[in-house]
Amino acid sequence: MKKFVLGAGLALAAGAAQAADDVTLQLKWVTQAQFAGYYVAQEKGFYEEEDLNVTIKPGGPDIAPEQVIAGGGADVIVTWMAAGLAARERGVPLVNIAQPFKSGGLQLTCLKETGISSPEDFAGKTLGVWFFGNEYPFYAWMAKLGLPTEGGEDGVEVLKQAFNVDPLLQKQADCISVMTYNEYGQVLDAGISEDELVTFNYLEQGVGMMEDGLYVMEENLSDDAFKEKMVRFVRASMKGWKYAEENPDEAAEIVVDNDETGAQTLDHQKYMMSEVAKLTAGSNGALAPADYEQTVATLLSAVSEDNPAITKEPEGMAYTLEITDEALQ
Amino acid sequence: MMAVGAALAFWLATWALNVALARSRWRKARAVRIAVPVIFGLAVLVLWQGLVRGLEVSPVILPAPSDIAVTFANSTETLWEDFVQTVLKGALSGYLIGCGVAFVTAILIDRSAFLTAGLLPIGNFVAALPIVGIAPILVSWFGFDWHSKAAVVVAMVFFPVLVNVVQGLKETEAMQRDLMRTYAASYWQTMLKLRLPAAMPFVFNGLKIATTLALIGAIVAEYFGSPVKGMGFRISTGVGRLAIDLVWAEIAVAALVGTAFYGIVAMIEKFVTFWHPSQRVG
Numbered sequence: 001m002k003k004f005v006l007g008a009g010l011a012l013a014a015g016a017a018q019a020a021d022d023v024t025l026q027l028k029w030v031t032q033a034q035f036a037g038y039y040v041a042q043e044k045g046f047y048e049e050e051d052l053n054v055t056i057k058p059g060g061p062d063i064a065p066e067q068v069i070a071g072g073g074a075d076v077i078v079t080w081m082a083a084g085l086a087a088r089e090r091g092v093p094l095v096n097i098a099q100p101f102k103s104g105g106l107q108l109t110c111l112k113e114t115g116i117s118s119p120e121d122f123a124g125k126t127l128g129v130w131f132f133g134n135e136y137p138f139y140a141w142m143a144k145l146g147l148p149t150e151g152g153e154d155g156v157e158v159l160k161q162a163f164n165v166d167p168l169l170q171k172q173a174d175c176i177s178v179m180t181y182n183e184y185g186q187v188l189d190a191g192i193s194e195d196e197l198v199t200f201n202y203l204e205q206g207v208g209m210m211e212d213g214l215y216v217m218e219e220n221l222s223d224d225a226f227k228e229k230m231v232r233f234v235r236a237s238m239k240g241w242k243y244a245e246e247n248p249d250e251a252a253e254i255v256v257d258n259d260e261t262g263a264q265t266l267d268h269q270k271y272m273m274s275e276v277a278k279l280t281a282g283s284n285g286a287l288a289p290a291d292y293e294q295t296v297a298t299l300l301s302a303v304s305e306d307n308p309a310i311t312k313e314p315e316g317m318a319y320t321l322e323i324t325d326e327a328l329q
Numbered sequence: 330m331m332a333v334g335a336a337l338a339f340w341l342a343t344w345a346l347n348v349a350l351a352r353s354r355w356r357k358a359r360a361v362r363i364a365v366p367v368i369f370g371l372a373v374l375v376l377w378q379g380l381v382r383g384l385e386v387s388p389v390i391l392p393a394p395s396d397i398a399v400t401f402a403n404s405t406e407t408l409w410e411d412f413v414q415t416v417l418k419g420a421l422s423g424y425l426i427g428c429g430v431a432f433v434t435a436i437l438i439d440r441s442a443f444l445t446a447g448l449l450p451i452g453n454f455v456a457a458l459p460i461v462g463i464a465p466i467l468v469s470w471f472g473f474d475w476h477s478k479a480a481v482v483v484a485m486v487f488f489p490v491l492v493n494v495v496q497g498l499k500e501t502e503a504m505q506r507d508l509m510r511t512y513a514a515s516y517w518q519t520m521l522k523l524r525l526p527a528a529m530p531f532v533f534n535g536l537k538i539a540t541t542l543a544l545i546g547a548i549v550a551e552y553f554g555s556p557v558k559g560m561g562f563r564i565s566t567g568v569g570r571l572a573i574d575l576v577w578a579e580i581a582v583a584a585l586v587g588t589a590f591y592g593i594v595a596m597i598e599k600f601v602t603f604w605h606p607s608q609r610v611g
Contacts, residue, residue: 064569070387083569090571092389131562132569149557159473160555160562162465167554170469306557308570 020053021229026065026074028212031058031259033244033272034181035078036251037100037280041240043254050232056258061163064133066092069217075226076233081210081295082136086309088318093218096292096319098234098327100241101212102282105275106137109184109199110175111168116198119145119205124153128161128168128176138177139307140298141207149306165190181275185268209295211279213287218317227323235327238285245280248273286324336379343372392574400574401581407563408582415560416586418475419547423482428539431487432532435494436520449495456488460546464553473554478561481550486539493535497528530605533598540590544583 027035038056041047047054057074059065065077066087076097079087084094108127110116116125122145129138138158139149148155159173165186167173178184178199188194202208214234220226244251252269296318299309347365355361374394380386381393388396401408434452438444464481471477501524509519551561560579567576602608 062565062568064571066571067389067568067573070389087389087571090389091387092571129557131557131566133571134569135566158557160551160557160566162468162554166465166469167473172469172472308572 020048020051021232022053022055023047023076023229023233024055024057024074025233026057026063026068026077027059028065028078028080029059030261030263031255032182032264033252033255033269033276034179034212036244036255036273036276037237037241038078039240039254039258040244040251041236043258044240044243046236046239046243047233050236052229052232052236054233058260061132065215066094066133069094069215075220076214076216076230078212079215080134080136081213081292082299082309083133084213084215085296085299085314085318086133086136088314089310089312093316094215095218095221095317096210096213096287097216097221097230097323098214098237098285099210099287099291100214100238100283100285101210101279103279104201104203104208104211105180105182105279106134106202106208106211107178107180107184107199108138108175108202109168109178109187109197111171111192112196112198114174116174119200122147122156122175124156125174126157126159126172128159128173130163130177131160134177136299136307136309137202137207137209139304140209140302140309141202141205143302143304143307144205144207144298168192181272181279185271185275207298209298210287210291221317221320221322230323231327234285234323238327241280241285244273245277248277284324284328286321286328287319289319289321292319330383332379333383336376336383339379340372340376343368343375389571389573392577396574397577397581401578404575404578407575408578410558411560411563411579412582412586414475414556414558415478415547415551416544419478419550419559420482420543422475423479423547424486424539424543426479427483427486427543428490428536430483431490431535432494434487435491435498438491438495439498440516445495449491452488452491455484458484460485460549461553464550467550468554473556475559478547478550478555478559482543482546485542485546489538489542490532490535493531493538494528497531498524500524500527500531529598529602530607533594533602536594537591537598540594541587544587544590548583 025038027038029035031039035056038054042054042056057068065074065079066083068074069077070087070092077094079094081096084096087094110125114125115121119141127138129135142149142156149158151157159167161167161173161176163183165176165178165183168176168187169190169192176183178187180201184199187197214237216226216230249270252266252273255269255273256264256266296310296314299307300313303309303311347368350356350361350365350368353361378393378395381391392400434448438448460481463484464477467480467484468477471480505523505527506519509523514522548559548561548564551559552565555562560583563579564576567573567579599608
């Protein structure tokens, strides 16, 4: 009898080891320290401990994670809340299950010599903005300031900025979009010192939106097995994030090792990891409903043709605390 | 599944109709020659509609043609603004400049053997540069507005037109040129009366290739920085906004414009080279 129990136990363990649950994660952007937590969890075996077999798919300038998950190409995606809510209104019911980023890294940075010292000085200036779903906070901000975005003396001229900082260096734009952990460092690397710059953080301007949350399709959440899988995934991912925060240099190395394109340099990733750690520091992975409310309120205050993120209060379950509640017990 | 079945049935029926038309004794009639491709196009649209609806494909993956048509009708203002920005300002001005410069360069090359050796390789080099490489550079030189898009188009159309014109100018035979000399014709008289007309089929070949290149160049160049309008801007940002129906509407405009542009140049060709065997009927 004892032998039988042992045998059954072994068989169960072996069976479980073989049948690790597959999870596919679609990132919002290319492999970089912005996603260090997931790569660290992978590399350090945190996913394995939870009996998960995780595939991390890097994104890129032409990859919309919302579209990938709608097409069944991923189980869970990393995206910004504004884009997630916009997708929800367009018939891709995404649900926020965790929010590893407490604060946001999106900023508008301007050259001091352009005479900009506060948002009141934007009128008549040219501003570089990232599109592809990243433009929602910008248009919300302009609406809040009452600035038209069609150019002219009283308005601002908007440029679709590529994902680099050239327009600022070449003075084609007075201000450009940067992430604290990436492009801002590139501006500094280009030889412009911090006191030549004026930088506005979207969160501090009251138009911040939750960045880099984890989203899944609503219909999957009615499946208990999927939910349980996500609980384990979030738990392991947060473990990865906290490890990355404490060991930024090691995390940067892991990221560079995982970058199949070979485009990332260790120095830049170390910088990025140290900045990203500031954004994840305040979060245990659980979304604060107040942050959600603020994002929705900001978006709704700025509904226009340029900013079609959402036109009404999100219907149904736009976020759930169920997964993190269970994962973080 | 009803929709899928109906669409497939429609597809087969139109297929049979087209085969019957192509085998019928009216197959050479103008009406039939137009009807066959129109029926084929219609069948593709119906099949698309039926499959998307029947299989419940998410509209953010592939919208149905009817959704695209509705978006098209609702956003004519945006589409027109983008058309003006990309086609009229970017593509057309770049096309005219690029083809004009290529034409003048071809004549200079014709006058000087030195230039033939020097300029053609440079033209070849520029033509070999990938658009994704030169577009960001030209954006940083000429700014975000349509000027940089026109510059990309110039770089793209220059070489095909140049090569064709240079080749076309070699088309006359020694006997024909000797005849002009016996008439005491000058270089320019020979050029205008004999060599340019003879070169026209080649010139138009280059001009027709350049029409599609110009449109592609202007649209793709907008991926690398643009003001917040233009067909390339809308296509490259629409996916991120999940406004896929608007992206398809822009693609429809691009297809229509490209076909019309090509068609207009082909019509001018028919008028100019009426004497050429390829244009003669019968």
